[in-house]
Amino acid sequence: MKSELFQNELKTIQSDDIRDFAKVVLDDAPDYFFKVAASSTGKYHPAYALGDGGLMRHTKAVLRIYNYIVGLEQYPFGERVIDLGRVACLAHDIQKSGTEEYYNEKLKDGKKVFTVFNHPLLAAEYIRNYKGMYLEDDDLEDIARLIETHMGQWNTDKRENIILPKAKSEVEKIVHLADYLASRKDIDISFEDDVNAYDLPDIKTYKCPYKKHKDELLTDVAKTDPEYLEWLHENVNMREPMKTFVNELLKNKTN
Helix, strand or coil: CHHHHHHHHHCCCCCHHHHHHHHHHHHCCCHHHHCCCCCCCCCCCCHHHCCCCHHHHHHHHHHHHHHHHHCCCCCCCCHHHHHHHHHHHHHCCCCCCCCHHHHHHHHHCCCCCCCCCCHHHHHHHHHHCCCCCCCCHHHHHHHHHHHHCCCCCCCCCCCCCCCCCCCCCHHHHHHHHHHHHHCCCCCCCCCCCCCCCCCCCCHHHCECCCHHHCCCEHHHHHHHCHHHHHHHHHHCCCCCCHHHHHHHHHHHHHC
16 A cells, blocks of 8 residues: 555554545555655755655655644644644645646656646645545645645746645645745755655665766775765765665765
């Protein structure tokens, strides 16, 4: 089940019925949601959110930040309100590259699929399609509203005639803020203890992508030029899986 990739995040949802609904939402999500990068151009998200599975990691980061914020005593929301916001965080980008049909059609035509500007509206509609099932309609509408306002002030695009709604309620603003912070390039989030955050290739067959040792096995580079790995660790904002592999090889060197 796709939702198993979000086991840690689902555990933070306190209401049983809302947690069960979140599982349904994730299990029904487009397959690409678990595979693509958070930024289709690579310009707008930190390194951990790029590469395979980047959108999934971005989603995990949004919920983590949201949980930090709503845990402050200055936000005395009821637990159910907070839980609806948690579902919104999990589903806010669930149509980032459009509907599954749209995405697959683009791939079939050999075209690159970029972020769809109206994805907040598509994701909100995705939630509204569950009306009459799982949760009360008012709860579903609250989630949908939190999703469709998550872009905040970035609600227009010169190539589109659509104006996205802006966040107004406190919870809407917090969901937007969590997404904004999770998108900052200079804010790093660690997934070291999350075994579901990365579908990593085999380190033994992984080749270095950087010019100095390009196409050499990374494990060989660790033996012949360990100083290079140290330099990468200290100076380069590496994407996954390179970041994890370099850290692992350096850790093994010191053990």
